[in-house]
Amino acid sequence: MKPLILNFLDLSTPEGSFARREPDEALIRVDNLGITRGDGIFETAGVIEGVPLALEAHLARFARSASMLDLPEPNLDLWRRVVVDTAHQMADAGVLTGVKFCMTRGIEGEVSAPTGWALGFIADDPTAVRRDGIDVVKLDRGFRHDVAETSPWLLQGAKTLSYAVNKSVLREAERRGATDVIFTSTDGYILEGPSSSLVARIDGVYVTPPPSMGILPGTTQGDIFTCLERRGLATRVDAVKVADLDRADGVWLCSSTRGAAPVRTIDGNAVPLDHAATELINGDLDARRS
Template sequence: MTATSALALLRFDGDRTIGHDLVDPASPVLSALDLAATRGDGVFETISVGHGHPQAFEAHLARFVRSAAKLDLPEPDVDVWRAAVLAVAAVIGPVPEAFVKTVLSRGIEGGSSPTGWAYGAVAPDHTAARTRGVHAILLDRGFRSDAGAAAPWLLVGAKTLSYGINRAAAREAAKRGADDVVFVSTDGLLLEGPTANVVILRDGRLLTPPLDAGILPGTTQADLFDWAPSRGLEPLYQPLRPRDLLDADAAWLLSSVRHAAPINAVDHAPLTMDRELTDAMNDFLSARTA
């Protein structure tokens, strides 16, 4: 039996994760005092699921652990979380595209245990973004590309629940008649989108900003870079500036559920799209079984 959504609640013994229970996804399960709701004090991952197979699964779990460490949260037991994700994916069934979102919060304020859950659902239809592309605007992120090393409390490279800035950026894009955002550091380097990594094509090379530029390491981007040589493309991490994006042969925003969305314009300036390569990227990403 399949469903359009499913929810697993993690069980804890103090800080230790000990199991999970499948519950009705429509049931009220989160306390109004949980720090996930009141402070955004937690971490998450969104794992794409293709035909029942979680994609980039181990990379997502590893990043989940790294993000938790940056917030001084209890270390997630990846075996328990893996089982919860698989249980949720099994309820949804082998639909072409779904996702499971794992969340770990510090728990109820003043309590002694964290809170965790894995929620899954059939994915939205991203055909339009993959075929017609997205119009992106450049926005100042407000700090230097090396800010993470100098100020670790900024939690650069952690996938946290504190998404107020990312949501505000998306609203700003909509106000300017655009679909998405690419952040730029105060020292003039391209970073990432609010929910995606930036990749550009130039002279047969796929380029993305280096991980030390203050961006979240992308699981989808990493898989795509592993695939690139099979298409005769050289994958490289290197510093990029806005001019590199504007002069690119093609460019994409890569994310776990939307996959490869070609950028069709930057700040209202048209950008060339490579439809054949985009289709090949998305075919590869959709077909992953791990």
């Protein structure tokens, strides 16, 4: 990720405002709760030709995460404008870009307004990943599949800045000779990736686990299902057991900038690569406009 554009927000008033700043400018205090505690939320929207993709879905999830963390309700009109402005400034970049927008609780130990910013960046080129597929391992997340219902204070399903675990599992995947992870529940259900949603094709139906299982409602996954349904292909949001995934004839990890990355091995076992389906899905994704 290479930073290109930074807009910093002033959230001290209900209407708020934002201003262009330099990406390498020092703006965050070291006692900001986003830094010291990971106490904040974020979203990342892919951008094509200066247009942020699935923006309304990202904003809705941003507001949902804020509510789960008891953060002040974000002014979505302000956040919409700052994301659009940031994306527009990268319209001529000529490469795949994205906008990451963040809000923290503010300064630790003080009565403070939230801190917010939107960072425009050059994303990694997904061409090779989409073509060749990825090797993944299944790792236990340590919770039952119903943790969001039994223990909502654990914030499963909120997109927070607390990403230490997500980074840790990727290092564990690397130690096992893989590049990505599929989380499983302690009671044998498939969940999601550390920064992606899972879509599997099982018995001819494209299936993804439901957000009620403590996972993020995937914005890219939502767009994929919309596109598949328009083409007359069957989709379903439903629980997927580990044994069900073993029967899949196609598995994809889906995210805003990478699109649909086909999985070629799980725990060293080969998964069929359907290049035609992958190209169809990513072609539809790349054609999106907000």
